Amino acid sequence: MDLAFTPEEQKFADEVRAFVRANLPADVRDKVKNGKHLIRDDYMRWQQALGKKGWLVYTWPKKHGGPGFTPAQRYIFENICAEEYAPGIIPFGTKMVGPVIYTFGTEAQKEKYLPAIRESTVWWCQGYSEPGSGSDLASLRTKAEKDGDHYIVNGSKTWNTMGHWADWIFCLVRTDSKSKPQEGISFLLIDMKTPGITVKPIIMADGGHEVNEVFFDNVKVPVENLVGKENEGWTCAKFLLANERLGIAAVPQSKRGVEALKDIARVEQDNGRPLIENQSFAEKIADLEIQVTALEFTELRVLSQMAQGGQPGAEVSGLKIRGSEIQQRITELTMEAVGEYSAPYLPGLLWQGTNEEPVGPDYAHLAAPRYFNTRKTTIYGGSNEIQKGIISKMVLGL
Amino acid sequence: MDLSLSDEQKQLQESAERFAREKYTFDNRRKIVATERGWLPENWAQFAELGWLGMAFSEEDGGYGGGPIETMIVMEQFGKGLVLEPFLPTVVLGGGMIARAGSADQKAALLAPMIEGKKQFAFAWLERQSRYNLADVSLKATKEGNGWSLSGHKGVVYNAASADEIIVLARTAGSAREPKGLTLFVVDAKAKGLSRRDYPTQDALRASELTFDKVSVGADAVLGKVDDAFPTVEEAVDRAIVALCAEATGCMDAINAATLEYIKTRKQFGVAIGKFQVLQHRMVDCFTNAQEARSMTLMASLKIDDKDPTVRAKAASGAKVQIGKSGKFCGQSAVQMHGGMGVTDEMAVSHYFKRLTMIDLMFGNQQHHLTRYSNLAMAA
Amino acid sequence: MDLSLKPEHKAFADEVRAFARENLSPATREKTFSGKHYDRGDHIVWQKALGKKGWLAYTWPKKYGGPGWDVTQRFLFENVLAEEGAPRILPFGPKMVGPVIYTFGTEEQKERFLPGIRSSEVSWCQGYSEPGAGSDLANLRTRAVREGDHYIVNGQKTWTSFAHWGDWIFCLVRTNTEVKPQEGISFLLIDMKTPGVTVRPIIMTDGAHHVNDVFLDNVKVPVENLIGKENEGWTCAKFLLANERLGIAEVPSSKRGVSMLRQIARIEPLDGGTLADDPAFTAQIADIDLQVQALEMSELRVLSTMAQGGAPGPEVSTLKVRGSEIQQRIAELTMEAVGEYAQPYQPGMLFHDTNETPIGPDHAPPAAPRYFNMRKTSIYGGSTEIQKNIVSKMVLGL
Structure with missing residues (x-):
């Protein structure tokens, strides 16, 4: 056992840092640093730079065009990107549908879809949840009926993140309503430009638009867009979920979040002294930092198992639970640090990138919306109650 | 010792409850938010007519001789409706400071028209x-x-x-x-x-x-x-804190009721999600938190008139700590149990959640008041 | 609405205080404030003094020999006694079986049993839980079979507090196995001296002997010891539980606990000053202090409803839940205040009147044992989980 990086790993770290500094557009870096909202083009410019370098799909095996990083390299890559204020990689193509396609897809599908995911020329989104199917995903009712060499898709999806920017959507659809819920589901790729698709924004508590409802009205999808076998889409869904859970703990982002919080606490005043000198507040930050460290080491233990060829088990669910709680706590403490100056609501500055002066310091108007928005982390990707249900059943055998 | 409401106080409670229920439906409120002022002059005129603007002031100040209990009753219903009219800054803070520190001339020039609904602060x-x-x-x-x-x-x-x-x-x-x-x-x-x-x-x-x-x-x-x-400011803010606590109590009742209703009707895995024990116990914790918030608000409302400023300050800070804690718990739990719906703009819960969050930050959050209370208690 | 006391209530409080100062033995009082264990004599001598004054059964109506106090008097009585360091009144006679007997018993039973309870001449204990019937009390299996004018009782009760001091035990026994569990239970009074009754101590994690197993082996109990009708014992059990829940929050003794904790913080050294100078620690005391106040106000609200003729609803269950959490927290903070000196195990200091000098300060020996022991409060009298189930069903309708 050794915590220190080998000289090769150290060299790799230097390479990643140099790359990010040379290729991350300065305006994008500033936005991330100041907590501003990014637009589609911001993500695309950065992801395309990574794609060109071959690092966008850094979790993929070499065989499918990934860089074949070791777990240590992944760890280094993620942490340095976060430290250098790179935006998070949008997971829908790279971490979700990509691995599903190279695992379950045909050769033709791999050739058609993977290059564009690797290079970030196509934006993907996810069509899973439905109004009546949240935690109980298998109860989904969006129907795909075979009609010659097409499926005709009808129904609606909800909580669709960034669908208004997407070129393609991967969907779970019901192709058989007679069997058990899990057994009649298929995994279908749909071009968002197909007639019959409507995207309707959902406005969140912080006034922001990042999620949508997507309606399918007699949408014609070629049968060759089916991934895996018909009615076996649940297998793809489970595979994707297990893949997704690891990165979802967002440890590098949380480490960055704690640093940003400390910066704010150094600036904010409390009885004529920096807030960070307030013992109670400093202890809260310390407590949070310890939680992040515990999570990071748990994740490192899982990565180390994987490096030895082991599979991540259901206990990775624990990472998602703690990771999401920590993300929430960071936003909560940030808002606490900002205090009453969290109250002004400046949607122009927040959403439209207008040039109005902030009220109070730059970071103040972001604090409360962040806090409200981050409540989602314990809900999406399988709520924490569902995650605990999984651990209780799969790990503890209850 | 008597913790029951008088008949007049019960009537006040009913009329405030009716106002919030009728005038502050979700859609109505949204319309009021979009007006230029962000509140309705006709509602303010109604407050004046019903005597709410003067109820907590002494008769010699032109009021109706009530006190913190009356303020508590009205603010609690305002919390249920997320009422937008500026009662707290105008009546509780502005009116309160003028009544305590103002000269006879100032009271005549400021307090009297405020009670008539003609001045705001x-x-x-x-x-x-x-x-x-x-x-x-x-x-x-x-x-x-x-x-x-x-x-x-x-x-x-x-x-x-x-x-x-x-x-x-x-x-x-x-x-x-x-x-x-x-x-x-x-x-x-x-x-x-x-x-x-x-x-x-x-x-x-x-x-x-x-x-x-x-x-x-x-x-x-x-x-x-x-x-x-x-001293005037400290006392006025303590009184405002207790009024805010009452508002928060109303918010908690409303957000808990909405969540309870939601988990009884929302079905997943073939049953109402309220059948799952993990949600039942969380809902019970919400209920308990709201009960404690109500208890501490009542305690503070009963003690805020105390002549001893330490008793008054401890009461206000104590209640604010509880409201911060309970409000956060009820708000966060309501969102969690509503799932994604809980953070959409179209559901009332997200609005209660935001209000509860801001109440914690106003005039000192949970941590601030815990420290203030602690210092006063250790000095005793 | 008014929190202030009428003159007659002030006079009453003075009377209670004077009585306690005159009648409570200084040795017993000292045990309370140093956290030592009471022996049987501490309880009995004090309870007999109360009994003689007519105050032991202070919650009973006048008709059955109680003082007929209003809720304010009850509140004052409990608080003044706690402040004066009186041991709590053992509830098994005056708060549990007494009210069951005067509510469900025959005239003969009232005449026979109530005087001994009022005067504390007879000590009672409770035979409810069994090895296989804890949270699921209705699952109890101790059998009472009718044989002529006797029941023959066989089975085992557990967690029986103070059975080793008890003259009588009130038991839930199964008289019918054919019906639904709740419908075949009877409420039976058993003289502990009856042949076939064996008491075996259970030593708790802090080394104390409070609870016991009680074995019943062919115990012959006269049928006139049955309270209420045969097979209707569950009604008595529910009545008793509802009666018990109010006082179980233990607010007066928690108030005393908080003030003792502040005393300890003023004594315990820290960085050349005392623990009372540590804002992080005193804030934790403040927090528990406020929790006690919230609980007290909640209890007063319930009492006020009762004073107006309203019945306390199942929401009083939340009082027990919070009350037990608070007792635990006070014990935890007290141990934390003592610090490393909580480690020496000093049973002599706890259980006997010894002259040995304690290791560390006087308040150190009971700190850890009390913390261990207080874990029971969220388990007995219906665990926190069971209480929440009750509220969820009865109050929230889930």
Whole structure:
């Protein structure tokens, strides 16, 4: 056992840092640093730079065009990107549908879809949840009926993140309503430009638009867009979920979040002294930092198992639970640090990138919306109650 | 010892409950938010007519002889409806300070029209560096002939855009953060040299940043004694805290009721999600939290008239700690149990959640008041 | 609404205080404030004094020999006694079986049993839980079979507090196995001296002997010891539980606990000063202090409803839940205040009147044992989980 990086790993770290500094557009870096909202083009410019370098799909095996990083390299890559204020990689193509396609897809599908995911020329989104199917995903009712060499898709999806920017959507659809819920589901790729698709924004508590409802009205999808076998889409869904859970703990982002919080606490005043000198507040930050460290080491233990060829088990669910709680706590403490100056609501500055002066310091108007928005982390990707249900059943055998 | 409401208080409760229920449906409220003022003059006129604007003031001040219990009753219903009319800044804070420190002339000129619904106030105390220290004031008032000249900045001043008069806490002597040397001024909202930047708040109220550039006021603008405003301000803020606690109690009742209804009707895995024990116990914890919040609000409302300022301060801080804790628990739990719906703009829960969150930050959060309470309790 | 006391209530409080000062033995009082264990004599001598004054059964109506106090008097009585360091009144006679007997018993039973309870001449204990019937009490299996004018009782009760001091035990026994569990239970009074009754101590984690197993081996109980009708014992059990829940929050003793904790913080050294100078620690005391106040106000609200003739609803269950959590927290903070000196195990200091000098300060020996022991409060009298189930069903309708 050794915590220190080998000289090769150290060299790799230097390479990643140099790359990010040379290729991350300065305006994008500033936005991330100041907590501003990014637009589609911001993500695309950065992801395309990574794609060109071959690092966008850094979790993929070499065989499918990934860089074949070791777990240590992944760890280094993620942490340095976060430290250098790179935006998070949008997971829908790279971490979700990509691995599903190279695992379950045909050769033709791999050739058609993977290059564009690797290079970030196509934006993907996810069509899973439905109004009546949240935690109980298998109860989904969006129907795909075979009609010659097409499926005709009808129904609606909800909580669709960034669908208004997407070129393609991967969907779970019901192709058989007679069997058990899990057994009649298929995994279908749909071009968002197909007639019959409507995207309707959902406005969140912080006034922001990042999620949508997507309606399918007699949408014609070629049968060759089916991934895996018909009615076996649940297998793809489970595979994707297990893949997704690891990165979802967002440890590098949380480490960055704690640093940003400390910066704010150094600036904010409390009885004529920096807030960070307030013992109670400093202890809260310390407590949070310890939680992040515990999570990071748990994740490192899982990565180390994987490096030895082991599979991540259901206990990775624990990472998602703690990771999401920590993300929430960071936003909560940030808002606490900002205090009453969290109250002004400046949607122009927040959403439209207008040039109005902030009220109070730059970071103040972001604090409360962040806090409200981050409540989602314990809900999406399988709520924490569902995650605990999984651990209780799969790990503890209850 | 008697914790029951009188018949008159019960009637007040019913009429406030009816007002919130009828005038503050979700859609109505949304329309009110979108108006220019962000509240409705016709509602304010109704408050005056019903006597709510004067209920907590003594008869000699032109009021109806009620007190903190009446304020608690009305504020609780305002919390249930997320009522937007500026009752807290105008009546509880502004009216409260004028009643306590104002001269007979000031009461006649300010309090009487306020009770009739013809004057509104805002209270400007916070500055960028103040956090929750009421004495951390640097806006300066200097002598100018018979009167004073005010220069400096005030932040997050609720209702400043609608107020007729701004009650400003200014430093007339002493060093930074010294409680001695503070003075209250009643400043015409349209005074020359006073500029405003208006904005909405997270929870759809209205507030402003105020800049004072050599704003001249007469000697009669001083509310109470020169250099000795701090006790008045501290008491007024303690009273405002208790009123806020009552509002939070109403918010918690409403958000809990909405969540309970939701988990009884939302089905997943073939059953109402309220059948899952993990949600049942969380719901019970919400219920318990709201009960405790109600208990502490009641305690504080009963003790806020105490002559001993320590008793009063401990009561207000104690209740604020509870409200911060319970409000956060009920708000976060409501969102969690609603799932994604809980953070959409179209559901009432997200609005209650935002209000509860902002209430914790107003006049000192949970941590601040825990420290204040602790210091008072250890000194005893 | 008014929190202040009428003159007659003030006079009453003075009377209670004077009585306690005159009648409570200084040795017993000392045990309370140093956290030592009471022996049987401490309880009995004090309870007999109360009994003689007519105050032991202070919650009973006048008709059955109680003082007929209003809720304010009860509140004052409990608080003054706690402040004066009186041991709590053992509830098994005056608060549990007494009210069951005067509510469901025959005239003969009232005459026979109530005087001994009022005077504390007879000590009672409770035979409810069994090894296989804890949270699921209705699952109990101790059998009572009718044989002529006797029941023959066989089975085992557990967690029986103070059975080793008890003259009588009130038991839930199964008289019918054919019906639904709740419908075949009877409420039976058993003289502990009856042949076939064996008491075996259970030593708790802090080394104390409070609870016991009680074995019943062919115990012959006269049928006139049955309270209420045969097979209707569950009604008595529910009545008793509802009666018990109010006082179980233990607010007066928690108030005393908080003030003792502040005393300890003023004594315990820290960095050349005392623990009372540590704002992080005193804030934790403040927090528990406020929790006690909230609980007290909640209890007063319930009492006020009762004073107006309203019945306390199942929401009083939340009082027990919070009350037990608070007792635990006070014990935890007290141990934390003592610090490393909580480690020496000093049973002599706890259980006997010894003259040995304690290791560390006087308040150190009971700190850890009390923390361990207080874990029971969220388990007995219906565990926290069971209480929440009750509220969820009865109050929230889930």
